[in-house]
Amino acid sequence: xxxxxxxxxxxxxxxxxxxxxxxxxxxxxxxxxxxxxxxxxxxxxxxxxxxxxxxxxxxxxxxxxxxxxxxxxxxxxxxxxxxxxxxxxxxxxxxxxxxxxxxxxxxx
Amino acid sequence: xxxxxxxxxxxxxxxxxxxxxxxxxxxxxxxxxxxxxxxxxxxxxxxxxxxxxxxxxxxxxxxxxxxxxxxxxxxxxxxxxxxxxxxxxxxxxxxxxxxxxxxxxxxxxxxxx
Numbered sequence: 001x002x003x004x005x006x007x008x009x010x011x012x013x014x015x016x017x018x019x020x021x022x023x024x025x026x027x028x029x030x031x032x033x034x035x036x037x038x039x040x041x042x043x044x045x046x047x048x049x050x051x052x053x054x055x056x057x058x059x060x061x062x063x064x065x066x067x068x069x070x071x072x073x074x075x076x077x078x079x080x081x082x083x084x085x086x087x088x089x090x091x092x093x094x095x096x097x098x099x100x101x102x103x104x105x106x107x108x
Numbered sequence: 109x110x111x112x113x114x115x116x117x118x119x120x121x122x123x124x125x126x127x128x129x130x131x132x133x134x135x136x137x138x139x140x141x142x143x144x145x146x147x148x149x150x151x152x153x154x155x156x157x158x159x160x161x162x163x164x165x166x167x168x169x170x171x172x173x174x175x176x177x178x179x180x181x182x183x184x185x186x187x188x189x190x191x192x193x194x195x196x197x198x199x200x201x202x203x204x205x206x207x208x209x210x211x212x213x214x215x216x217x218x219x220x221x
Binding site for chain 1: 145149217
């Protein structure tokens with residue numbers, strides 16, 4: 001079993017829909033990161049969380065440490081949000097463990 | 109704008125060739141990393157470096173080596189390229205684990221024929 005699991009693996013939605021991507025992990029962590037990878041490969045760091053909730057524009061990330069779960073939400077989704085979203089955790093040994101990513105496709 | 113720059117976007121090499129992938133960061137970050145990304149396997153750490161001339165093996169170091177002679181530059185070397193090293197290679201750097209402190213390059217898509 002992977003230490004970081006993301007769901008869904010693939011998601012297609014209509015423009016304007018509210019999007020939720022989930023990340024569950026099985027190890028103790030010091031931080032969790034949400035990354036965005038656009039077609040062509042470049043990766044951008046969206047959030048780093050160790051507790052609670054963060055918001056940046058239309059993006060919201062939450063984490064529940066007790067349940068070992070994080071969610072990334074996108075409000076009023078747009079075709080330019082189409083990308084692969086990757087959850088990554090920093091474990092207690094300072095090792096980064098990546099989820100396999102969620103491929104999001106927003107249709108106009 | 110802070111950057112991690114990978115020297116090549118696309119690269120095609122022959123089996124057995126020695127391949128150099130270069131990564132340069134302009135943020136004075138101490139930590140630099142090389143990952144490969146493959147469908148279904150996600151991102152896997154090959155090597156990382158916490159300081160100049162220092163290197164540590166990641167999860168899949170076999171068939172690779174690295175060099176960090178200067179703080180800003182971290183090179184990944186494929187000593188004798190093989191077809192199973194065809195992949196997307198991503199370089200990253202970080203200083204401390206804070207918001208936006210972990211920066212990736214644009215990736216190098218390497219094909220070994």
